[in-house]
Structures are given as C-alpha cells and as structure tokens.
Amino acid sequence: MSTPKPRRPDTRTRLLTTASRMFAEKGFQETTIADICKQAEANIASVNYHFRDKENLYLQAWRFAFQLDLAAHPVDGGVPCDAPANQRLAGRIRSLMGRIDDDNSHFFAIINKEMAQPTQLLPEILVKEINPQRQAMMAIIKELLGSAASEQNVQYSHASIIGQCFHFARMKHMLANSQLPFELPDELDATAYTEHVIRFSLAGIAALRQPMSGNGEI
Amino acid sequence: MSTPKPRRPDTRTRLLTTASRMFAEKGFQETTIADICKQAEANIASVNYHFRDKENLYLQAWRFAFQLDLAAHPVDGGVPCDAPANQRLAGRIRSLMGRIDDDNSHFFAIINKEMAQPTQLLPEILVKEINPQRQAMMAIIKELLGSAASEQNVQYSHASIIGQCFHFARMKHMLANSQLPFELPDELDATAYTEHVIRFSLAGIAALRQPMSGNGEI
DNA sequence: AAATAATTCAAATGTATATTTGAATTATTC
DNA sequence: GAATAATTCAAATATACATTTGAATTATTT
Numbered sequence: 001m002s003t004p005k006p007r008r009p010d011t012r013t014r015l016l017t018t019a020s021r022m023f024a025e026k027g028f029q030e031t032t033i034a035d036i037c038k039q040a041e042a043n044i045a046s047v048n049y050h051f052r053d054k055e056n057l058y059l060q061a062w063r064f065a066f067q068l069d070l071a072a073h074p075v076d077g078g079v080p081c082d083a084p085a086n087q088r089l090a091g092r093i094r095s096l097m098g099r100i101d102d103d104n105s106h107f108f109a110i111i112n113k114e115m116a117q118p119t120q121l122l123p124e125i126l127v128k129e130i131n132p133q134r135q136a137m138m139a140i141i142k143e144l145l146g147s148a149a150s151e152q153n154v155q156y157s158h159a160s161i162i163g164q165c166f167h168f169a170r171m172k173h174m175l176a177n178s179q180l181p182f183e184l185p186d187e188l189d190a191t192a193y194t195e196h197v198i199r200f201s202l203a204g205i206a207a208l209r210q211p212m213s214g215n216g217e218i
Numbered sequence: 219m220s221t222p223k224p225r226r227p228d229t230r231t232r233l234l235t236t237a238s239r240m241f242a243e244k245g246f247q248e249t250t251i252a253d254i255c256k257q258a259e260a261n262i263a264s265v266n267y268h269f270r271d272k273e274n275l276y277l278q279a280w281r282f283a284f285q286l287d288l289a290a291h292p293v294d295g296g297v298p299c300d301a302p303a304n305q306r307l308a309g310r311i312r313s314l315m316g317r318i319d320d321d322n323s324h325f326f327a328i329i330n331k332e333m334a335q336p337t338q339l340l341p342e343i344l345v346k347e348i349n350p351q352r353q354a355m356m357a358i359i360k361e362l363l364g365s366a367a368s369e370q371n372v373q374y375s376h377a378s379i380i381g382q383c384f385h386f387a388r389m390k391h392m393l394a395n396s397q398l399p400f401e402l403p404d405e406l407d408a409t410a411y412t413e414h415v416i417r418f419s420l421a422g423i424a425a426l427r428q429p430m431s432g433n434g435e436i
Numbered sequence: 437a438a439a440t441a442a443t444t445c446a447a448a449t450g451t452a453t454a455t456t457t458g459a460a461t462t463a464t465t466c
Numbered sequence: 467g468a469a470t471a472a473t474t475c476a477a478a479t480a481t482a483c484a485t486t487t488g489a490a491t492t493a494t495t496t
Contacts, residue, residue, distance in 0.1 A: 011473080027335050029247045032453060043475050048455060050473095115388050116334035117245050118395055156414040163385025164378045170333050171377070177336055196374040200422035207421030229443080251484065261445050266485060268443095 012050045014040040019057055020065035024106035025177065027113040028058050059121055062110050066129065069107040073099045075133060085143040090198045092137055093161065097197070100169045101190035108169045134158065141205065148209045157205050164197045230268045232258040237275055238283035242324035243395065245331040246276050277339055280328055284347065287325040291317045293351060303361040308416045310355055311379065315415070318387045319408035326387045352376065359423060366427045375423050382415045 009017070018040035022031045033047050033054055040046075051057035077091025077098075099105045111130075114122045141157050142149045172188060227235070236258035240249045251265050251272055258264075269275040295309025295316075317323045329348075332340045359375050360367045390406060 030335065034453070045475070054454065113334050115392055116331050117248060118392065122392070152410065153414075156411055157418070159385055159389070159411070160382045160415065160418050163383075164381040166388075167377055167381025167384060170384075174333055174336065174340075192370065193374055193377070197378065199425060200375070200378050203425030204418035204422045207417060263445070272484065
C-alpha cells in the first residue's frame with residue numbers, strides 16, 4: 001500500500017502558511033509573533049531563527065501567498081490572447097474576482113491592508129506585481145476604446161474596474177472580520193457581482209466612444 | 219478697530235483637530251498619544267484628562283471631523299430634489315468626491331482605515347452615517363434603472379459607484395503617504411475623474427436596462 | 437483677595453510584545 | 467557512532483506605549 005503520508009510540514013513552512021493567513025486577517029501591526037507561533041505550533045523564537053525578524057517574515061509570507069494565488073488563478077482567466085478584447089477583459093476581471101473571493105488567497109487582503117497602512121512592502125508589490133497587470137489590462141481597455149483611447153480615458157476606465165473589484169474585497173473582508181450588527185450588502189455573491197462588473201464596465205467603456213452625450217446634465 | 223483675534227484654541231480643541239488629522243493619516247494603532255500631544259502642543263497627560271483614553275479620543279475626533287466635512291460638502295451636492303434622477307446622482311457623486319479630495323476632510327481617510335482594520339467605531343459609522351447615504355443613493359439608482367430595478371441590480375450598481383470613488387481615495391492616500399519610487403496613476407485630477415465616474419456609471423446603469431446583450435461573450 | 441475648581445505638567449508605573457540568549461534537543465555528516 | 471551542525475525551547479531582556487499620579491499652576495467663584 002502506497003503510504004500517502006500527509007506529513008506535518010516543517011516549522012518554516014508552518015510559519016509561512018500561518019503568518020500569511022493571519023497577516024491577511026489582521027494586518028502587520030495587529031498580528032503578534034506570539035499569536036503566529038501559537039497557531040503554527042512553533043516556539044516563540046522560531047520566527048527570529050528562520051526569518052530574522054517580524055518584518056522579514058511578513059515579506060516572505062506575502063511572497064509565499066502570492067505564489068499560491070497566482071498558481072490557482074492565472075491572470076488572463078484562461079482566455080486565449082487572440083480572443084476578442086471584451087472577452088479578454090472579462091477573463092481578467094473573472095480572474096481578479098476569483099482571487100478576491102478565494103478564501104485561501106490572501107493576496108488581496110494583504111494588499112488591501114498595505115494600501116490603508118503602507119509598510120516598506122507596498123512599493124515593491126506595486127512595482128513588481130501590480131504594475132505589470134495594470135499595463136496588461138490597460139492595453140485591452142485601449143483596444144476597446146478605439147479612437148477614444150486617450151491616456152486619461154484608459155487610466156480612468158482601469159481605475160473604474162479595479163475600484164469595483166476592490167470594493168467587493170473590502171465588503172467581504174469587513175463582513176468576515178468585524179461583527180456587524182446587521183448585513184450591509186444583502187447579496188455577497190461573487191459570481192453574480194463579477195458578471196455585473198463586466199457588463200457595467202463594458203457599457204461604461206463603450207459610452208466613452210460616444211461623442212459625449214449630456215452626462216450629469218439632462 | 220475690531221480685533222480679529224485668531225486666538226489659539228483651547229487644549230481640547232487642539233487635540234481634536236490634531237488627532238483627527240493624524241488618525242486619518244496613520245490610523246488608530248500607528249498614531250501614538252505622545253505624537254498627537256507633541257503636535258497639538260499639549261501635555262502627554264491631557265488626552266487622559268480630556269478624553270479618558272485613546273480610544274475615546276479617536277471616537278470624538280472622528281465625530282469632530284465628520285461634522286466639519288458634512289458642513290463643507292452637503293450630501294446632495296446642491297442639486298434640488300425635484301431635479302431629474304441622473305442630475306441628482308451626479309450631485310451625490312460630486313459631493314462624495316469633493317469630500318474625498320478635500321485635504322481638510324478626514325472622513326474618508328478614517329473610514330478607509332476602519333474598513334481595513336475595524337475598531338468598535340466601524341459599526342457605529344456604518345449604521346449611523348453610511349447606511350442612510352447608501353439608501354438615498356440607491357433610491358436614485360432605482361429610479362434610473364426603471365423596470366430593471368431588481369434589488370440586486372440596485373445594490374450592485376451602488377457598489378460599482380462607491381467602489382470607483384473609494385478607489386480614488388485610496389490612490390490619493392497612497393501617493394500622499396507612502397514614498398513611492400514612481401507615479402502610478404499619472405493623472406490624479408479629482409474633477410476629471412469625478413466626471414468620468416458619472417459618465418461611466420450612468421452608461422453602466424443604462425446598460426442594465428437593455429435586455430442583456432452579450433457581455434463577456436462577443 | 438481668599439477659596440475652590442479646573443487644568444497643566446514631569447515623572448513614575450504598568451503592560452504588551454519584539455527580540456535575544458544559552459542550554460537542550462534533534463538531525464546530519466564524517 | 468562520534469562529531470558537528472541545525473533546530474527547538476523556556477526564560478530573560480529590551481522597547482515602545484498607554485495610563486496614572488500627585489504636585490504645580492492657572493482660572494473661576496464667592
């Protein structure tokens with residue numbers, strides 16, 4: 001009989017796994033080394049032994065989480081690159097939302113925290129991970145905008161899409177963490193909201209191609 | 219000669235002013251009483267004397283900031299309530315963005331922090347301040363959606379709009395605080411982005427009224 | 437102006453938590 | 467299997483803060 005052996009991972013790995021989850025839940029400041037070690041069933045000194053200090057553990061934990069997320073959710077959403085632009089955009093939005101909705105993906109939770117309370121990690125994340133994805137999505141948006149593809153239209157449309165996605169991330173996180181005395185967003189259905197964002201955004205982009213009908217005015 | 223007398227405000231007021239600014243900048247945890255007192259030119263013990271403890275100062279500072287914000291930016295954006303729905307929506311979006319862009323308005327910065335790292339303050343803010351505004355904006359969206367005004371369409375459209383606005387708040391805050399080695403959003407023009415959000419969102423809402431053309435598909 | 441209350445102040449105390457230490461244990465190499 | 471390196475451990479140390487204290491000062495009342 002082949003022994004499957006679900007062996008207990010080594011201390012370093014347990015720390016990374018636990019830390020990424022806890023940092024995602026409570027942020028850098030509010031997560032204590034003592035808590036991480038307790039949940040990871042490791043000694044209090046193991047963080048300093050394996051990672052030098054808390055800040056470095058935070059950095060490594062984020063990278064660790066990022067690798068897992070990316071493997072589980074390819075950024076193009078599985079849409080081939082010769083597909084029409086609207087499908088490619090939809091694929092990317094679905095991938096983004098998939099990562100946000102995946103409870104094992106701590107990518108966005110950590111970024112969300114970072115954006116509210118930046119550490120030295122944020123600039124690295126932005127440059128190395130966020131910016132490339134941003135450029136790729138903006139290229140698609142540019143295609144969709146056609147002759148209306150001014151730099152500003154492209155950037156703002158991108159911001160509109162990302163903003164909608166991040167908002168879901170925040171809602172989800174808030175509901176999960178804070179013990180709210182009521183339910184704010186009655187429906188927190190990731191799939192339905194994802195399709196809404198796609199439809200809403202494609203219409204928004206399409207409208208930018210029109211010669212500018214009265215907006216805000218009648 | 220009438221003496222204008224720009225007198226130094228009393229300790230309590232100086233603490234509230236300084237605290238609301240600092241909490242907005244760095245959040246509850248990362249702001250120390252010592253820092254607040256130094257900047258407010260008050261003694262270290264004055265917080266405990268005037269506000270019992272740090273948490274209560276935080277609460278009072280938020281209320282203080284909220285009052286100022288609301289006075290400076292009426293929520294309806296000055297649009298009369300008998301104006302057409304798209305204008306009323308535009309008014310509310312402009313008011314929202316106005317508050318976000320106003321450097322003396324610490325309302326959103328604090329909420330932003332709260333959403334990432336909730337304290338006991340968050341539930342109160344949501345119930346008392348956010349929810350009423352949310353209901354008002356959703357009523358307008360409902361009008362605009364007409365026969366397509368399902369509960370889900372209304373909620374999701376609202377989320378789309380708020381998400382876009384909050385995203386600007388985050389961008390602005392990130393650029394202001396973190397020392398980024400580059401400029402992410404090339405244009406951080408609040409007015410231009412506001413008009414973009416209005417146009418983008420009205421088109422998104424209008425699209426929901428259509429029988430459902432292929433979205434994401436061709 | 438004396439008496440009383442409110443406020444400010446510098447220093448002390450308490451607490452939470454990151455980090456270090458050196459011995460004990462386990463794994464790896466020769 | 468002895469020697470060496472890697473890892474774990476409980477306890478000690480260090481640091482950053484919030485909070486308290488009681489005296490000193492200022493403002494208010496009578």
